[in-house]
Amino acid sequence: MPRFSVIVPVHKVQAYLHECLDSVLTQPFTDYELIAVDDRSPDGCGEILDAYAAADSRVTVLHLPENVGLGPARNRGTACATGDYLLYLDSDDTLAPGALRALADRLDATGDPDVLVYDYARAYWDGAVCRNARADLVAHRADGAGEVFQLAERPELLRLLAVAWNKVYRRDFVARQRLAFPPGYYEDTPWTFPALMTAERIATLDRVCVLYRQRRRGNILSTTSRRHFDVFAQYDRLFAFLDARPGLERWRPVLYRRMADHFAVIHNSPERLPRAARAEFFRRSRAHCRRYRAAPAATCPPQPARLRLRRLLVRLGSHRTFRLLSRASELRRFLRDRARAGHTLARKAALRAHYAVQRRRPLDDGLAVFSAYWNRGYACNPAAIEAKARELAPHIRTAWITTPEHAHTLPPGVRRLHPGSAACWTALARARYLVSNTNLTHGYVKRAGQLHLQTHHGTPLKTMGLDLHPYPAGADGMDFGKLLERADRWDYSLSANPHSTHVWERAYPAAYTTLEFGYPRNDVFHRATAHDVARARERLGVPEGVTAVLYAPTHRDYRRGWRPLLDLDRVARHLGPGFLLLVRPHYFYDGASHHGEPEAALPGGVLDASRHPSVEELCLAADALVTDYSSLMFDYANLDRPLVLHAPDWETYRAARGTYFDITATPPGPVARTDDELIDLFATGAYAGPRSRELRAVFRERFCPYDDGRAAERVVRHLLLGEHRTALPPAVPPGERHPAPAPAPSVRAVREERAARTQGEEWPCPASASSSPPIGSRAI
Structure with a gap:
């Protein structure tokens, strides 16, 4: 059975x-x-x-x-x-x-x-x-x-x-x-x-x-049809069911309400009933309401006056009055919508005038404005730079553009600017420094003397900017002229490696200066301690001794919604209780679980990390990363931990989106084309074997030359303090760095760290708002 x-x-x-x-x-x-x-x-x-x-x-x-x-x-x-x-x-x-x-x-x-x-x-x-x-x-x-x-x-x-x-x-x-x-x-x-x-x-x-x-x-x-009159027979059957079961009589008032509301909805849906049949439908509705009318039970919650009036009109059969009130309601909605539209236009005109006035005022040398991911909160490179600015340049006031939904991500003391508000336009008009990882809002006009830093938000594997011309799925109707106008506003373009430098300068040809300083968001990977790693795992609920594998795929421009190409349920079952999959979809799919639906129930061995506020913290907590073509691989490589490339649709992805090189030919670790190959890599331990370390070392040398934990410091000293680039701290070579320790065994590591502190041994500085960028809320 x-x-x-x-x-x-x-x-x-x-x-x-x-x-x-x-x-x-x-x-x-x-x-x-x-x-x-x-x-x-x-x-x-x-x-x-x-x-x-x-x-x-x-x-x-x-x-x-x-x-x-x-x-x-x-x-x-x-x-x-x-x-x-x-x-x-x-x-x-x-x-x-x-x-x-x-x-x-x-x-x-x-x-x-x-x-x-x-x-x-x-x-x-x-x-x-x-x-x-x-x-x-x-x-x-x-x-x-x-x-x-x-x-x-x-x-x-x-x-x-x-x-x-x-x-x-x-x-x-x-x-x-x-x-x-x-x-x-x-x-x-x-x-x-x-x-x-x-x-x-x-x-x-x-x-x-x-x-x-x-x-x-x-x-x-x-579908417009008289078949909608079938609803009367269905309620006849429903009330006959009640009549045959006296024990259910208590539900009669509730079902009567539901019936009257149902009749009203059908009558008000112009696509259901033929126009000539509406009066007849209303008469039938009146007859049914009179036949099955039941007084409201004491347990029935009070109803809005609008609903009570609608039911009364249905019961009385006042078809013309009902239609008149329905049309009056439609007219009210129409006038309300027009009034709102007029108010919106007037507000926009007033804000444009306000912004024009503010642009005539002197620039504020002590103000820096930040934003990230289209105002989605305190995140990514701008967040790391802002934190370092409060440490090294306390005379600079910082403000962050974001919505109330993401206000909780801001550290104490950072002023929030609501997108589109008068205060936001004032700040954009007068701030000396502007830092963002995407383009600033439409309508912003660059002023002489303002310094705009474009930090970007990932090392490019997929094609970007003008290179999207041959790939309509990725371009998605992009206005390339507007794109270049916005790039013309950049004074500086931040780069994490020579590959990024070459791509940005070709994809966004403009007169900016490239700063090969590394990505500030990755500083935490070199400044976090064993205690920070253990704390990250504790917050996620990763059991002691379990291998945590972060699964972070990118989005597909040619697919609607997110459906993971990896059968996570099956992978988790085969790997067993010694592994835990942390599932992190691309930020385009806010709130989506590994099933692609919000609030989905997860099987054993899988943890939905789609709403976790910090991808950096997820990386610190993870023993290994599994990704397909996400730029997170370039950041995670800084931790020098195992990386596995899951590439079941590489040829399709490359043909639809376009890529700058074949990541499967020069991967950061072993490549799995199927679920079985991925399971085998982890079951045998090959994911962390000697070949994996060799591939990762070559990858780090190529793509992590500047990420040494001091990228944010270099940006702040150059942009906000005016120090010459030759005076900035040089990047430490990858082979000489000491990234955050691997998680396992985390409890022992915490004890050793505490003991070392007690004995006065030198340890890396802990991540904090005052000493280094916090573990922010960067998305993938």
Whole structure:
């Protein structure tokens, strides 16, 4: 008996069917059967299903002799199911990677409840993915309290989208309650509510398990038809279910509200009802509301006056009044939006005038303005420079451009400038020094006497700037003329190695001066102590004696969203408890877990580090790095720890984005093309063997010549203190450096460090805001 029976009704979805079936059949969890019901589909769906069934014994196909509709097709699949739990998946939707494993684990943890409710995300046709706005309703407490409950304990679950596919159901529970899907549109209504009301044990999973496709065309709910009148029969069935079970009478007021709101939504959706049928629909709505009206229960929470009025009008059948108020509401929204647009335009005009006035005032020699990653907080090279400026140039006031969301990343004493505010434009107009790792905001005008340092944010492997001309996927509509205008504002361009110098000068041809000082963000790798390393591992919860492997892939310009090309669940299982994978997606995918969805549940041996504030701290905590083509490899090489290149799609990546050299020919460590090769490298210890050290030594000599722990000092002395470049501290050769010690065994290292301090031995300076750049929040 399989754990799950995944039931997929199929009708006219040949364009999406492969993706749907693959999302199930590629799940790492394999204890399931897939029952596909061909609902007499007139396109090629039947042949597609037969091909899958021939290739995979877990697939069973039912070909119906006539089209019966979504609900009855699900019933046919249910009748053939043998699994413990039923999971209904629409054939144009997909299961999120790892969903079945997460569901199985949650069912085990909650003692096999009757119903498990999980979350979903809307996947739009343009590639956008947005999690359910009511995700908080499926949250569960970390301490385990209230893990299993009845609907009366959490009635807010009735506010979730009333669909069958955001839950799994015990098959024997469905049989015992004689639950079945009716024919017609809105078939989920008389299924979802009875299932929740009759379940004796319910649990939730706070994880996106289904990607709900939002089709541009062809969605039933956006099809204009009288079939939407089916909703009345569905509520008749629902209230008949209540009448047959007096013990559920308490839910009548709640369902009455839900019904009235549902009717109002359908009536107000112009794409659903033919214009000539709207008055009739409203009359039918009035009849149903009068038939099933129930007084609000004392337990019903108070409702906004707007909703109460809407239900009253539906119950009274005041179609014209309802339409008039709806149009008045639309007019209010329109006028409000126009007023907001007018206010925005007026504000922009006022700020432009303010900025023009400020540009006529004298420059402030004691002000330096910093920003990083398009105002995403205190991070990267600018953060390391700002910290060193407070130490070596305390007469310079520093200000940082960022949003309230990232305000917590700023150290004490650093003034925050809100992007686009009058204060921000004043600072941009008057600051003598400007430091950023991306281009400054549109509208900034460089003044004579201002000094602008472009720090960049990585050693370039992929093509950049003008070199993106032949690669439209990477350029993504870039205005190369505007790009060069912004490069013309740079006075200095920071470089970490000769390779970067050559690339920047070709990709951004302008009159700036290149500063080959190294990357300040990497100073911490040479100044951190064994105590800092142990503290970083403790913050992450890395157990003592476990090898922590940081997995940090880059993004693909030619793919929407992030889906790791490494099967992390499988890798973690094969490596066993002696390893822990720290998963850090590219910063373009803020908040995405290794499954590509927010707040995803992770299997054993994998830690989601997507929201960790400091990638430098992750590097210090890691015993090894696995990456594909991320520039993090050039920074991590400073630690002289094992590096493994995972390059399953190198040829595709290089063809789509373009690269400056073949990283697989001159890698920083062993190269794995497949998951099996990667597993073998770690299982045998080859990832840290002699060949790995040889490759890493050559790589460090080439790409880390200036990163010796004093890059920020060189920048501050030259830019802010005006010292000549010949007077700056020369870079220490890689072979003579002493980077932060490797983590294991961290406890012993901390003890040795403490003992050495007690005996007065000389140790490297600890990382702190006063002595060296802090471990910042740099993204990859």
